[in-house]
């Protein structure tokens with residue numbers, strides 16, 4: 001089908017960026033500093049030592065890599 005210029009990928013990317021903006025806005029609303037005393041993902045308490053080592057962290061040590069990976073994939077999505 002030549003002549004078709006609709007690009008569903010571009011729309012998906014646009015939605016992703018909107019979603020990321022919403023996430024960033026939500027993040028900005030989280031006070032910086034001590035972070036969250038409990039993991040925002042699994043609800044486990046975040047040890048104080050970790051919160052001091054990673055000020056502002058909001059995920060426990062088990063959930064953090066999952067979120068890092070997800071962000072990484074999103075970044076790749078945006079680039080590609």
Ligand SMILES: [Zn+2]
Nearest residue numbers: 039042060063
């Ligand atoms: Zn967790």
